[in-house]
Amino acid sequence: QQQVKQSPQSLIVQKGGISIINCAYENTAFDYFPWYQQFPGKGPALLIAIRPDVSEKKEGRFTISFNKSAKQFSLHIMDSQPGDSATYFCAASTSGSRLTFGEGTQLTVNP
Amino acid sequence: GAGVSQSPRYKVAKRGQDVALRCDPISGHVSLFWYQQALGQGPEFLTYFQNEAQLDKSGLPSDRFFAERPEGSVSTLKIQRTQQEDSAVYLCASSLSFGETEAFFGQGTRLTVV
Numbered sequence: 001q002q003q004v005k006q007s008p009q010s011l012i013v014q015k016g017g018i019s020i021i022n023c024a025y026e027n028t029a030f031d032y033f034p035w036y037q038q039f040p041g042k043g044p045a046l047l048i049a050i051r052p053d054v055s056e057k058k059e060g061r062f063t064i065s066f067n068k069s070a071k072q073f074s075l076h077i078m079d080s081q082p083g084d085s086a087t088y089f090c091a092a093s094t095s096g097s098r099l100t101f102g103e104g105t106q107l108t109v110n111p
Numbered sequence: 112g113a114g115v116s117q118s119p120r121y122k123v124a125k126r127g128q129d130v131a132l133r134c135d136p137i138s139g140h141v142s143l144f145w146y147q148q149a150l151g152q153g154p155e156f157l158t159y160f161q162n163e164a165q166l167d168k169s170g171l172p173s174d175r176f177f178a179e180r181p182e183g184s185v186s187t188l189k190i191q192r193t194q195q196e197d198s199a200v201y202l203c204a205s206s207l208s209f210g211e212t213e214a215f216f217g218q219g220t221r222l223t224v225v
Contacts, residue, residue, distance in 0.1 A: 006153075032212045043115070043202055043216030044154065089153050096210035098144065098167065101153030 003027050006090050006102025014110050019077040021105045023090035026071065030092040034099070035064065035075045038087045047088070048075070080109045113137065115217035117203050123223045124193045132188045132220045136205030143186050144214060145178055146202040154202055160186060161209050193224045 006023045013019050025033075031052055036044035050057045050064040050073065057064045063076040077084055090102040116135040124130050136143050142161055146154035147170075156170040162183035171178070175194075180186040190197055200221050204214040 043218045046213055096212055098156040098159055099214065104153050
């Protein structure tokens with residue numbers, strides 16, 4: 001059962017552009033929503049995370065927008081750089097428990 | 112090192128062989144998770160330990176999969192009688208304590224069953 005749906009599957013943006021990745025979840029018990037970045041041959045690394053008591057969280061060029069009523073959240077990467085080219089996963093959990101991941105988005109930022 | 116360490120990085124097994132994958136979590140981390148990541152997919156939960164106690168093994172796909180963490184630190188994931196569908200990257204993650212949300216992942220072990 002896919003509890004976290006992620007789109008798009010792949011994304012190509014130009015350097016300096018905005019990358020937007022969307023996720024939707026089903027389980028209303030989820031209360032922690034992280035985004036992970038994964039480079040080839042590496043494990044996922046936490047990028048930014050949000051809890052449902054806020055609608056937006058910004059860290060540098062990365063912003064999470066969260067819509068609790070719609071059960072959706074998104075990652076925005078401002079001023080995208082070639083070094084941002086990686087696979088991005090959204091995830092959800094009920095505090096401290098197992099993570100349920102989306103299917104992943106392969107981001108390519110062209111120079 | 113300061114991170115989660117997994118070994119071996121790569122493992123090729125003939126179908127029917129048993130394999131053992133090792134995870135060294137960050138020192139002092141209480142919680143330890145195993146995930147399976149198929150090619151082009153997101154990681155999927157296998158099992159969870161809090162110290163030496165295996166609190167959730169609902170994600171293990173069959174009784175050929177077994178995990179242990181006898182002293183509450185290093186963990187081993189064992190797969191018996193490997194099948195081709197077991198080919199995947201096996202990721203280990205640890206977090207400081209139960210309820211601590213940030214999980215740190217190792218680089219994974221890529222298992223190929225031929």
